[in-house]
Amino acid sequence: SQKIEQNSEALNIQEGKTATLTCNYTNYSPAYLQWYRQDPGRGPVFLLLIRENEKEKRKERLKVTFDTTLKQSLFHITASQPADSATYLCALAAGGTSYGKLTFGQGTILTVHP
């Protein structure tokens, strides 16, 4: 069965450093990979989407890579700030023109210390 694993439940870093979060998957060949941010007691908020034929995507301080050979995505936040503290979820979906169910990982809790 499909399995998505996000690295260590919690990641603690100092302000100004780069946070790197990992999303690994098995028994799956997703066409799309999305990253969401979830604050405590709130719903997830979309951050970035990357396609299987894209190696890298950037948006401001965020960067996502997608390695279909390693079956892994890395999510980077550069110059991290305490306001970046949240849970980050990766989510995978199949391609095609019909329904592409989004399957979520359990998330990584990021804490950025001042």
Place this chain on the structure above:
Amino acid sequence: DAMVIQNPRYQVTQFGKPVTLSCSQTLNHNVMYWYQQKSSQAPKLLFHYYDKDFNNEADTPDNFQSRRPNTSFCFLDIRSPGLGDAAMYLCATSRGQQGQETQYFGPGTRLLVL
């Protein structure tokens, strides 16, 4: 402006007492989803509507039902809540149902079963 609204934000019910959670959207999206999320776990898809077409996940218990009377509203009915149904319930919408579609989440309803 809120785009996906969930009411109530907190719901307390008694074991076995039916409860209904509501979701509305101002995005005019075709697809509406209901997810269940327990602490430190991935959001788990219960079902989704593409327009009026209802799609149930294979492992969603019969205890969970849904209604979508129009484009804007969707309801989650839990017929006989058990202690194991205590969770955050997230409603989400998307324009289409393909894998590259971004999902927009509401703030969630936290359900407590006594």
